[in-house]
Amino acid sequence: MARGLHAAIAASGMAAFSAGYACDLRHAHIATPAAKVVSPLWAGPAFSGTWFAPERSGEGISLQILDNGTALALWFTYPPAGAAGQQAWIYAQDGRVEGDRVVFDAAITTRGPRFGAGFDAASLQIIPWGTIVLRFTDCNTADLTYAGPTAWGSGGRRLTRLTAYAELECDGKKKLTSSGTRAIEGLKQRTALWFDPAHNGEGWVNEELPDGRTQFFWYTYDASGEQAWVLGVSPTSGDHLSIADMYRPVGTRFGSGFDPNAVQRSDWGRVDLDFSSCNAGELRYQSSVAAFGSGTLRPTRVTKVAGTSCVDTVPAVPTNGxxxxxxxxxxxxxxxxxxxxxxxxxxxxxxxxxxxxxxxxxxxxxxxxxxxxxxxxxxxxxxxxxxxxxxxxxxxxxxxxxxxxxxxxxxxxxxxxxxxxxxxxxxxxxxxxxxxxxxxxxxxxxxxxxxxxxxxxxxxxxxxxxxxxxxxxxxxxxxxxxxxxxxxxxxxxxxxxxxxxxxxxxxxxxxxxxxxxxxxxxxxxxxxxxxxxxxxxxxxxxxxxxxxxxxxxxxxxxxxxxxxxxxxxxxxxxxxxxxxxxxxxxxxxxxxxxxxxxxxxx
CATH class of the missing domain: 2.120.10.80 (Kelch-type beta propeller)
Structure with a gap:
């Protein structure tokens, strides 16, 4: 995926954790795993999803286990005390799956481009950040340790699963035929990271949830070139997503300066997304914030999450060869x-x-x-x-x-x-x-x-x-x-x-x-x-x-x-x-x- 910044960024998933949405989605799907036929614990497809610490509602980590055996993560959070900007995300790619651990050796942050029609990927700055390690104790619990630059510090905490992805749940597939095959209704999975090639450096994470909703994140920049992110939930999945209420969480700082009670869910606007295929679509946005404005973009799929499949048309078995x-x-x-x-x-x-x-x-x-x-x-x-x-x-x-x-x-x-x-x-x-x-x-x-x-x-x-x-x-x-x-x-x-x-x-x-x-x-x-x-x-x-x-x-x-x-x-x-x-x-x-x-x- 050598697509400029998206060799690093568009290959990851984003998770947004506003105080309001953490409460809303916390119980979206926490499944009890079926009896497994294998041990010891290895991190696999079901570990993809959004993870957070309940006592720190307002930040968290989105993890994607990819189909090439590596992992991608985005820690969606806030800048440290004294830093510019109101939001931050820490990106990590090429995660090594080592049994029950996923290890990221070279996480980064970014800055530079401005949101909207003036977006300039050439202004992007990639800033080395540090290391992130997730050690899973089961399908719904993980321990996070991290070490960042001096301003960010180091530490660790226990994480809980916030969301699972549809048809990648800990307790098995739900959309099956009577013979046990995956039903065609479950083979239209667009859970992935998406970006517009003309806007290399920003993009979207589309997360189809087990209850039929879709959690949607836009990772981007503000008018000053600092990192920004907005999120919302579509009541449905499928070919069309309509998210009437996108929000931008702001108000707190990273690490010891984090205060969940200070997180403010600021109204941002709406997003409509029409998928034309498994790998392309058209996105229209209209922000209520003047600095973000309105426009149209054309998302293209970047990642394939392990265990997902997307079939554009029902295939025919070739009987006339x-x-x-x-x-x-x-x-x-x-x-x-x-x-x-x-x-x-x-x-x-x-x-x-x-x-x-x-x-x-x-x-x-x-x-x-x-x-x-x-x-x-x-x-x-x-x-x-x-x-x-x-x-x-x-x-x-x-x-x-x-x-x-x-x-x-x-x-x-x-x-x-x-x-x-x-x-x-x-x-x-x-x-x-x-x-x-x-x-x-x-x-x-x-x-x-x-x-x-x-x-x-x-x-x-x-x-x-x-x-x-x-x-x-x-x-x-x-x-x-x-x-x-x-x-x-x-x-x-x-x-x-x-x-x-x-x-x-x-x-x-x-x-x-x-x-x-x-x-x-x-x-x-x-x-x-x-x-x-x-x-x-x-x-x-x-x-x-x-x-x-x-x-x-x-x-x-x-x-x-x-x-x-x-x-x-x-x-x-x-x-x-x-x-x-x-x-x-x-x-x-x-x-x-x-x-x-x-x-x-x-």
Whole structure:
């Protein structure tokens, strides 16, 4: 988000805490968490929201846990004694999520531009401030410590949640279909920070609340170039927000000079906002304060809060596509690790060449051979996180390093580095979600791995059903554990379990039309497709040709045209309007590998 100031500021959330609004919103939603399936406590999507100390009503902190695994915070407060201006906000970005802590090492304040038509981003001054640390004791309570410049001082206090974001609540999703999928009504989330590119340096935070209201903040500057902020609440969420009463809290000072009884809620005016899409809108304001005036601005979305999803139109599952082929793989392989990043898919290890590592460029329809995996494995797992690929687990093929659990591959340098902290799962799949890598296991439990701190924790399985040769994917801000097999004798399942990272709980999802294991799965923002696999639950063993898909907001799987050839142990990917089955084995329970790439285009 290298957008001038908005590389720092528009990537954060703002929270306003006037005395009046703190009373109004304090009980908007303080939920009791459902029984979690994971420990220890890690700060996740549900920790996004506004936080304050009840005895200091009139200031507080807005926190956004973002989809890249970092955090952003804005402490919305007042200047220290003797400083210019009537309001202040302290901005912190690139927060490190370290278990139950979020650490900001380089918070800032700003000054310079003037509000309105004369707004000049070139006059912006960014002023280093200090450090902010939030340590959470549960989903609704945190301890704040800070260290600022001499005038601001240092200290700490206990914070309480003021608001949660709709569909990111501690106790789980509310807008669900009868089958357990997220309903389309809950997939229009515009909770984010917004700014007008022509006014880089000021912006808005739109917070959709669980009760249907929207809390709205405008962070900006006054006529002297000092920081200013106004806030209001729309009685509704959705495509149009009308906030008739925006207020500007003033009257007190930061730190030991703070007096909640001195906070004055000064009338400011009204704001109307019409969203034209998930990422753009038009804002009209009319202030009752002459220095602010009236005007029109065009907000553009800047941030994506972890766990949120916004779908402009209800997606259609592509039932009328046709099958064709693409460039063959360099090596006939099956039971590989696979991951996709951008327009590239990566295939590593497996039967056929356990140290092979190849990259498929969908746009060029070509393959490239990359640096060998240091240790040959079949049934390994891989996930792309940032600019790296994490390769973990699998079963030994006896070549190369068979001691190290996993490695980190740098896409930029084409080099592998040992990462012994990685878990050692096998015969499932891995995926990136919200900046973390998740590794499925044959038991049905899932490892969550933080690639920045190189730590992991185990998400307990949702039920006793084993998940050998299952697929774990990220879809609509959640994890889907799909299919697989278990028991004695082995039996395939069509069950789907969905993990909500906000509530850290599992729920049942829609049953597959065909029970399967060892199949391919791939997702986009709005589409999930599974295809192929094998059935070992009855004689004769067989490969599976069938394919099915589900769209965002849909309650059930739709049957799609069968693949020309049934394969198992096969990686899958979606690039553009095409689903790829890459290699695999054409005989059930056997590594009869192929290099053929089957493509379903629509």
């Amino acid at each position: 046709t099958w064709t082929t693409a460039a063959r793989m360099p090596t006939a392989q099956s039971e590989v690790a696979t991951t996709t990043l951008g327009g590239m898919s990566y295939v590593a290890g497996g039967f056929g060449d356990p140290q092979a590592f190849h990259r498929f460029d969908a746009a060029a329809n070509s393959w490239r051979t990359l640096a060998q995996v240091p240790g040959g494995r079949d049934h390994p797992l891989a996930a792309a996180v940032g600019g790296d690929i994490l390769f973990a687990g699998g079963y030994s093929q006896g070549v190369g390093d068979q001691v190290t659990p996993g490695w980190r591959y740098s896409i930029a340098s084409d080099r592998w580095a040992a990462e012994p902290e990685l878990p050692s799962p096998a015969a499932s799949s891995a995926v990136q979600l919200n900046g973390f890598a998740y590794f499925g296991t044959i038991s049905g439990a899932v490892y969550q791995y933080n690639p920045r701190t190189k730590t992991s924790r185990l998400l307990a399985r949702p039920y006793t059903l084993s998940r050998d040769h299952s697929q774990l994917v990220a879809f609509q801000g959640e994890l889907w554990m799909i299919g697989g097999r278990g028991g004695s004798p082995l039996v395939e399942t069509g069950r789907v379990a969905i993990f909500d990272p906000a509530s850290e709980t599992w729920r049942d999802g829609p049953l597959l039309n065909v029970a399967r294991a060892g199949f391919a799965a791939a997702t986009t923002e709005t589409l999930l497709i599974v295809a192929g696999g094998e059935s070992l639950g009855s004689q004769p063993f067989r490969t599976i040709r069938s394919m099915e898909g589900i769209g965002a907001g849909g309650p059930s799987w739709t049957v799609l045209p069968e693949a020309p050839n049934g394969v198992h142990g096969v990686p899958g990917a979606i690039h553009g309007n095409a689903f790829y089955l890459m290699g695999g084995s054409g005989i059930a329970a056997t590594a009869a590998n192929t290099s053929e790439v089957q493509v379903y285009r629509w």
